[in-house]
Amino acid sequence: MKDLNALCRFLIQVVYTLAGALVLPFIFFSPRLRQGWAQRLGLGLPRSCDIWIQGASAGECALIPGLVQGLAKHSIVATTCTQQGLEVLASINSTGSFFYRFFPFDLPVLMHWALGVMRPKVVLLLETEIWPGLLLACADRKIPVLVINGRMTTSSLAGYLWLQPLFALCPPACVAAIAPADALRYGLVFPGALVEVTGNSKFDRALETAMLGHSENPLAACVAPEYPFIVLGSVREEEEGTILQLLKAIKTLSPQSIIGLFPRHLHRVPAWKTLLEQAQIPFVCRSSLMGPAAPGIVLLGDRFGELIAAYALASRAFVGGSLAVLGGQNFLEPLSQGILTAVGVHVRNFSWVGDEIFKELVFQSADVDALARFLTQPAAQPGAVRSQVENYIGSRQGATARALQIIDKYMEVGDHE
DSSP states (O other): OHHHHHHHHHHHHHHHHHHHHHHHHHHTTOHHHHTTHHHHTTTTOOSOOSEEEEESSHHHHTTHHHHHHHTTTSOEEEEESSHHHHHHHHHHOTTOOSEEEEOOOSOHHHHHHHHHHHOOSEEEEESSOOOHHHHHHHHHHTOOEEEEEEOOOHHHHHHHHTTHHHHTTSOOSEEEESSHHHHHHHHHHOTTSEEEEOOOGGGGGTTOSOOOOGGGOTTGGGSOTTSOEEEEEEEOGGGHHHHHHHHHHHHHHOTTOEEEEEESSGGGHHHHHHHHHHTTOOEEEGGGOOSOOOTTOEEEOOSTTOHHHHHHHOSEEEESSTTTTSOOOOTHHHHHTTOOEEEOSOOGGGGGGOTTHHHHTEEEOSOHHHHHHHHTSOOOOHHHHHHHHHHHHHTTOOHHHHHHHHHHHHHHHHHHO
8 A cells, every 4th residue: 555655646746747847937937936046946955954844925934933942953944935935034034043945846856856955854834835746755755744833714625625635645744733623624635644733823923022112112202192193004005995084084083183094015105195185184204204293184104114113102003904805914013012903804814813802902893984983982001901912812822832842743753763
């Protein structure tokens, strides 16, 4: 049976590699995938490592610091598929504690090459990382693959199930799933894998941002404390029309409020200038503000990296990306500053936080008037809000430690082989 499985894996890899080789020249014309082309072809890899960690993009790579810290005695290579993921890896690798690269194209021949060069004892895949070429190559080389913080949606399950006969030939050794439903789905895709529920590692890093004091806040001189400061943060292009309605509703309910408007992407600042001018809403750009903003004005954020500072001064906050089908931006950021927060209904990107948070700490609605009423209510005590958030997040932490225990077991096996 083992010989038959090995033969099936070999034939699949030959077909997969030939098909990939035909497609590869066309991939070269994609500007996004052409970035780091040599690295994506498996060149420049380190000659040895203990652990290979793969995270698709920025969200998955944000989990790597906790793993690296817990695996400090091991040599680590981290890979990612996107430029954003590479930027995250660069930002967390200030001490040079691990090696990072673009993930090679998932062709069996390239994966065999990468595994042969690096010779990892364990391969870690983060969240929903299912790469047939890598799994097949690891199965051939008897390298255990562990899925850490494993999550799988019902739509992803439907896509993976038709490849279940292939995955039966190369299942991961273990899946550390974030919840029972995710464990069930992974079990259906990989019937030969050990699946455990360890919780979500994102909770372990959810409140790393400390509360920013008034004296150290770079925006402190821009906002007079006697007026409410309502922040609309991480606003996306697709929801700008609805946000403009929200602005008008807030100004009607609280004419003296200063509204901080922070687009998610700074290239949208000129568009917002036009929208505000057309709506005859007075505004001032943050870069041109020399003193406290006047009551009733919109403070348009046009400098990078000041959103957390704005949240820290806010009476209440709204987090964008949630009024259009975009998945939502990080509503834990204002909560980390002790600020009660509102969002729209599209927060799929943060479904891992759980529904309970919407009962006390986050107001959720698609109705502009309801959002405006919430945002114009008096500010809560930041320390009390932060304490509630810490209790909520703290009760859900510990997944990274449990994942590290699993990794250590497989590392010990590798050390004795």
